Structures are given as structure tokens and as C-alpha cells.
Amino acid sequence: xxxxNNKNSVELCVLCGEPEAxxxxxxxxxxxxxxxxxxxxxxxxxxxxGGADAYIDRGNVPDVIIGDGDSLSEENRRKYSHxxxxxxxxxxxxxxxxxxxxxxxxxxxxxxxxxxxxxxxxTLGNISLLIDYMHTGAHxxxxxxxxxxxxxxxxxxxxxxxxxxxxxxxxGAHNLRGEGLVYPLSDFTxxxxxxxxxxTGTEFTIYAEGEYLVVINY
Amino acid sequence: xxxxNNKNSVELCVLCGEPEAxxxxxxxxxxxxxxxxxxxxxxxxxxxxGGADAYIDRGNVPDVIIGDGDSLSEENRRKYSHxxxxxxxxxxxxxxxxxxxxxxxxxxxxxxxxxxxxxxxxTLGNISLLIDYMHTGAHxxxxxxxxxxxxxxxxxxxxxxxxxxxxxxxxGAHNLRGEGLVYPLSDFTxxxxxxxxxxTGTEFTIYAEGEYLVVINY
Numbered sequence: 370x371x372x373x374n375n376k377n378s379v380e381l382c383v384l385c386g387e388p389e390a391x392x393x394x395x396x397x398x399x400x401x402x403x404x405x406x407x408x409x410x411x412x413x414x415x416x417x418x419g420g421a422d423a424y425i426d427r428g429n430v431p432d433v434i435i436g437d438g439d440s441l442s443e444e445n446r447r448k449y450s451h452x453x454x455x456x457x458x459x460x461x462x463x464x465x466x467x468x469x470x471x472x473x474x475x476x477x478x479x480x481x482x483x484x485x486x487x488x489x490x491x492t493l494g495n496i497s498l499l500i501d502y503m504h505t506g507a508h509x510x511x512x513x514x515x516x517x518x519x520x521x522x523x524x525x526x527x528x529x530x531x532x533x534x535x536x537x538x539x540x541g542a543h544n545l546r547g548e549g550l551v552y553p554l555s556d557f558t559x560x561x562x563x564x565x566x567x568x569t570g571t572e573f574t575i576y577a578e579g580e581y582l583v584v585i586n587y
Numbered sequence: 588x589x590x591x592n593n594k595n596s597v598e599l600c601v602l603c604g605e606p607e608a609x610x611x612x613x614x615x616x617x618x619x620x621x622x623x624x625x626x627x628x629x630x631x632x633x634x635x636x637g638g639a640d641a642y643i644d645r646g647n648v649p650d651v652i653i654g655d656g657d658s659l660s661e662e663n664r665r666k667y668s669h670x671x672x673x674x675x676x677x678x679x680x681x682x683x684x685x686x687x688x689x690x691x692x693x694x695x696x697x698x699x700x701x702x703x704x705x706x707x708x709x710t711l712g713n714i715s716l717l718i719d720y721m722h723t724g725a726h727x728x729x730x731x732x733x734x735x736x737x738x739x740x741x742x743x744x745x746x747x748x749x750x751x752x753x754x755x756x757x758x759g760a761h762n763l764r765g766e767g768l769v770y771p772l773s774d775f776t777x778x779x780x781x782x783x784x785x786x787t788g789t790e791f792t793i794y795a796e797g798e799y800l801v802v803i804n805y
Contacts, residue, residue, distance in 0.1 A: 459770075462783065485707050488733040489714065490754035490802045492707060494779035501777065515706040536708035540777075559758075560715035564708045565680065584708045 384510065384517050384527070384585065388480035389413060392467045393431070394495060395420040395440060397486030401514040403587060404482035411480070415471060417463035420483055421445060435470055436463040464495050468502050468509065481511045500540050500580055516586035524576045527585060529568035534586035537563035542579030549573030602728065602735050602745070602803065606698035607631060610685045611649070612713060613638040613658060615704030619732040621805060622700040629698075633689060635681035638701055639663060653688055654681040682713050686720050686727065699729045718758050718798055734804035742794045745803060747786035752804035755781035760797030767791030 391411035395418055399405050408414070416424050418436030422445055425431075434453045438446055446453065456466045464484060471479055479502075484495040495511070499520040502509040511518040516534075519527075522542075529535070535550060539557040547554040551567040554575065563581075575583065609629035613636055617623050626632070634642050636654030643649075643663055652671045656664055664671065674684045682702060689697055697720075702713040713729070717738040720727040729736040734752075737745075740760075747753070753768060757775040765772040769785040772793065781799075793801065 462779070486704070488752075488804060489703050489710060489731055489736075490734070490752075490756075490782045490804070492710065493714070493756060494754075494782040496707065496711070497778035501779075513707055516708070518707075534706075534708075536712075538708075538711060559718060561680070561712035561719075564712040586706060586708070 384519065387478060388510070389476040389478045390415060390471050390474075390480075392417065392464065392471070392479060392481045392484075393420045393424055394464050394467075394481055394484035395436075395487075396484050396491065396495070397514075398423045398427075399482050399512075399514060401587070403517075404512040404514065407480050407512055408482055413471075413476065415467045417467055420463075421449070423483075425449070433470065435467045462491075462494060462498075465498055465501075468498075468505075468507060472505060472507055477507050479507060479509045481509060482513075484511055485513045496582070497540075499582060503580070516584050519583045519585070520580070521575070521577075521583055522580045523578060524574065525583070526572055526574040527583065529571060529573050529585065531568060531570055533568040535566045535568055535573065536584040536586075537566065537575060538582040538584070539563055540580040540582065542577040542581045544576065544578050545581070546576040547573065548576070602737065605696060606728070607694040607696045608633060608689050608698075610635065610682065610689070610697060610699045610702075611638045611642055612682050612685075612699060612702035613654075613705075614702050614709065614713070615732075616641045616645075617700050617730075617732060619805070621735075622730040622732065625698050625730055626700055631689075631694065633685045635685055638681075639667070641701075643667070651688065653685045680709075680712060680716075683716055683719075686716075686723075686725060690723060690725055695725050697725060697727045699727060700731075702729055703731045714800070715758075717800060721798070734802050737801045737803070738798070739793065739795075739801055740798045741796060742792065743801070744790055744792040745801065747789060747791050747803065749786060749788055751786040753784045753786055753791065754802040754804075755784065755793060756800040756802070757781055758798040758800065760795040760799045762794065762796050763799070764794040765791065766794070 390413040393416045414431045415433045416431040419440030421434040422442050437457045485492040503520040545554040549570050550573050557563045608631040611634045632649045633651045634649040637658030639652040640660050655675045703710040721738040763772040775781045
């Protein structure tokens, strides 16, 4: 992992858009200061099912616990029944239930932490869902222990540090072209093709028509 | 993680095709008995760059260390220079360099371990490369701490245990249909849509035209 210690919190704010709510998903509990900071500063916290156990174990109380209750401890299910919002929908996962719940409360600026690091197929699912959340008009960012995932469409610019590690995962966008990146972009058809790029300056731009994910590693 | 303790090693053999070589990539070192077993029984071991440090630290010596040497310790680079195969190609990552090296040695049945668990964009890249390796005629499986990733094309059947957690990630296949799975398949356009399926019996079949990845969780 490459760490840019001079990347300041103002920039993190720009990338995350000052979330109105943070979702703590049911993957590995964050260990990196950036997702932990987002979690500590969150004005409203939704924990996904068993993710609540880890959060409560650390001396916190979430605003809402969401899911189907199947991975939450019996003790916490009883103790926190007043904030437990059970949604039994086999078609969506707990992360999506949490996003939908927040949207129903009018909260559109959302950060997701703790969504990766366990089963890789869950990680893949959680990451790809960011594209679907974008369709709803939500402004959702995922912060992992390694970087920020940002769902995008069409042309977008991002603040960066020279040498910052960038990956672009294409979700069907065309006419991809980069500015401020070491390696040229093209209409990638396989995920790996847009990985391992690097910013050359304090901003980079992706020109595109269509949808893609940007990964900005810390 | 769902663990089926009755899933025997014969079945693992069927899924992995008795690898001629194992690649230890540069992600998190495996902790689950299945990738560790594959590593312990490997007739030939290629470590990707810094992955060699972790392997050597545990008292082992790989057959070959491959990569551009940028994440290998100075000490091991000196001590194991006779087995260090440096490939400086910016267009591929170390995992792919290792696969290409093995193919050049005539070794086509390959298992990859330790390829996930650090930066998620690396994980995505390493997983998606399995599809490219399939194009070369290589028989490559990835074993993580949670399951086995198998690149497939067209119709395929797999041994399983009832209740085993299955995900299918579509890479452009059409006419997807499943047999022996709880949820129906369709021509998924986003990764998450094929996740969180489940086997109903001791075998399942995916009918398809085109390419996809199957994830069989332990």
C-alpha cells in the first residue's frame, strides 16, 4: 500500500462530499485512519446487521441497524431492538438495504466503510453496486483500508497528489481518455486493464461517455 | 464465511485439476487450510516478488521468484539471486509474469494463492486476469481464504455440497441458465447480480454461451 501522508483532509472532504450518513457494512472492520475518521465524524451511522456487533463492541451505538438480523448477535438483537430495522428482501444485500433506507430519509450523501476484506464475491458485489446507487441520484463513496471508490459517468476531474495510485474500472464507457495520468486510457473491456495507473500532478481528468469506477488509493 | 467441513479433498482435486505448479502472489498470505494445503503439496512453486519474503520467512524455498524485484527484500534478492527471474514489463503484473513463465515451461495446470486481500484494485485485477489466462489454454484456478475462482466458457458442471455458496460473475456470456442452484440465472450485466447464489445438491450446471467466472465458496 502506498501512503501519501501529505494528502490532507480537505481533499478527503472533496472526494467524499461531506457525507450526511455513513454505512458500516459487514466486511472487515476498518483499520486505516481515513475510514475510521469518516466513521468517527459521521452525523448519522447505519450498521449492516453483524457489522453492528463490531461497532458496539468498540463502545459505540449506531443510529440504525439494518438487515435481516441473521448475523447480529442474539444479545445485540435484543438490546438494540428499538433501532433494528429488519428488511427481509432476498433480492438485495444489507448494504443496498442501508442505502435505500437512507434515501427514504432524504439522505443522499453517503459514505460506505467496512464493505470489503471478507469473501471476495461479497467485495465484488458491494463495489459494483456503487454504479447502481449512482443511478438513483445518490452521491455514494466507498472508503476501504486502501483507497476510495467513486462511481462516475462521463467526464470527471479529481484532486490528487503526484504519484498517487489510480485505477479505473470500466462499466461500459466509451471514448475513454485521461489527462494527468501516467498511462493512456482506452475503452477497457477487462477490469485489470485500467488498474495500476498513477497521477502525474495535483489533478487528473477522465474524459468518457458512460459509466466507470475510479479508485484513488491513499 | 460458510464452511462445509465435509467437503473432501478429492472434490478439491477435481476443482483444481491437480496443479503442476502453484503461484504465491503478493496479496495477503493464505490462512485457510485449502490454499495452504495446495501450497504445501505443490510440485513447483513460483513466488511473485515480495510474496517470496513471506514464503521464505515461513521456512520455505520457492523454485522461482518472479517479478521486477521492487518489493522483494534486499537480503532475499541477494540470497536467492540464482532463482530470481526478473521481468521488467510495465504492461503486465507479477501474477501474469508468473503465469507466462510457467506456460513457457510447459506447465499449464496452475493454482494461484495469495492473490487477494490487500488493495482491492489489485484483487479485482488479479481475479479478472483469470479470464485472459483461459484464452491462452492454461487451466488456472485461484484459491483464496474463502473460495475457489474458476474461469469458464460455455456450459460447465461442478461438484458441490447442498447449501454451498456460489457466485457467478458474467464476462459477457449469453443465455445463462442454471441447474442445481437456488436462484435463477440471467444475462447479468452488473457483477453483484450473480452473487449470493447457493447450490441445491451435489452438482450444479451453468448453461451459457460465452465467458464467466464461477466462485465456489468453501
